[in-house]
Amino acid sequence: MKTNSLPIFSEVKAAAQMQKGMPFLRLGFRPFYVGGALLAALIVPLWVAMFLGQLPLTPAVPPLLWHAHEMLFGFAVAIIVGFLLTAGKAWTGLATPRGAWLGGLAVLWLAARVASLLGPYALYAVLDMALLPLVAAILLTLLLRARNYRNLPLALILALLASANLFFHLAAMGALNLPAITPLYAGLALIVMIECVMAGRVIPAFTMAVTPGLKLIATVWVERVTLGATGLGLALWVFAPNGVVSLLVLALASVLHLKRLASWRPALTVKRPILWILHAAYAWIPVGLGLLALAQIGLVPVSSGVHALAVGATGGLIIGMITRTARGHTGRPLKASNPEVLAYALVMTAAVLRVLLPLLAPGLLGVSLIAAAVVWSAAFLIYLWQFTPWLMSTRLDGKDG
Known part of the structure; x- marks a missing residue:
């Protein structure tokens, strides 16, 4: 009896040792999801107040660049880092x-984030540029040690994001003869590519998991063409905009993503909010690419396509994934509560208000900005209200993580 009990005792002891320390710092999603959601709730109302002249705050860079940078390299990067440090395990x-x-x-x-508002620019730039290279190195090391070559492109994209951030700061300081908005567009393009890759893995898998008998089999060459056209179209938009070629490639990518989404059978998810939010958010990718295509010939403002990708796609996929993954990694059922469903609806509403309302009624831009900011902020405050206590506590099932 003593001999047989030793392995069990060792496993229990090892598990107990792993669970020592603050629950909040046991896996990457915990602090970075809370931080990212808090920034999302605060930064958009702050920006709108600055834009409308109601807040005399002077960030480290001009307010428009500050807003765009912090949404990408503050908010979105926080969630990406939290997700990858969790998924990497x-x-x-x-x-x-x-x-x-x-x-x-x-x-x-x-x-x-604090230095972007209160510190000298040099301090802000140094602090801001430090995180992504560190996380890229961590992820690359893990993947190489485990010989997990399938996910190496994600480490590469993190490195490219770090490069875009470096070029942004060099341009903002005047050390590089480049419009500072260009690296930010490149950052958005890279984040969209991460979303396209990860969505292609998880959305059809999640849909099949809850639909008995459903088989969603992707055609390899179609997937490659879709991702290739998207990458090329976004690269042309960033580096060679306002041309017929960029228009055609972006339009092709938009159509391919519509076909991709349709093949995932989104109608089957209408009664599962934790799943339909991912389908609904993904739908903004073809919308955003289509609007960017139209912007190449001046039919719509570039900002319409940018915000379709940034608010609708990125914001929607983030609110969907940080609820789902946080539930899973805290030992809770994968079923959205009523407050979570409201948060999903609010983010999608923010996208409509920010993207479509100004296109239909340009004179209502100020109203649309205020309304979009309110509902966006409310969505992430709901997330913080429900999930912060969970993310600061041990898992319900007693496991580590």
Whole structure:
């Protein structure tokens, strides 16, 4: 009896040791989801107040650039980092940063956000440029050690995001003869590519998991053409805009994404909010690419396509994934509560108000900005209200993580 009980005792002891320390710092999603959601709730109302002249606040860079940068490299990057530091453990079976190491990464991210408003520009730039290279190196090391070559492109995209951020700061300081908005467009394009890759993996898989008998089999060459056209179209938009070629490639990518979404059978998800939000958010990718295509010949403002991708697609996919993954990694059922469904609806409403209302009624731009800011902020405040206590507590099932 004693001999047989030793392995069990060792496993229990090891599990107990792994669970030592603050629950908030056991996996990357915990601090970065809370930080990202808090920034999302605050930053948009702050920007609108500055834009309308109601808040005499002077950020480290001009307000428009500050808003765009912080939405991408503050909000979206926080969620991406939290997701990858969590998924990396599942993909490789290796430990990702936790405890003081994870806390240090989170504090570094937070310090950059504070410095963007209150610190000198040099401090802001140094702090802001430090996080992505660190996380890219961590992820690359894990993937190489585990020989998980399938996910290496994600580490590459993180490195490219870090490069875009570097070019932004060099341009903002005048050290690079480049419009500072160009690296920000490149950052958005890279984030959209991450979304396209990850959505192609998880959305059809999630849909099949809850639909008995459903088989969604992607055609490899169609997937490659879709992603290739998207990458090329976004690259042309960033580096060679306002041309017929960029218009045609972006339009092709938009159509291919519509076909891709239709093949995932979104109508089957209408009674499952935790799933339909991912389909609904993904629908903004073809909308955004289509609007960017029209912007190449001046039919719509570039900002319409940018915000379709940034608010509708990125915001929608983020609110969907940070609820789903946080539920799963805290040992809770994958079923959205009423407050979560309201948060989903509010983010989608924010996209409609910010993108479509100004196109239909340009004179209502100010109203649309205020209304979109209110509902966007409310969505992430709902997330914080429900999920912050969960993310600061141990898992319900007693497991580590």
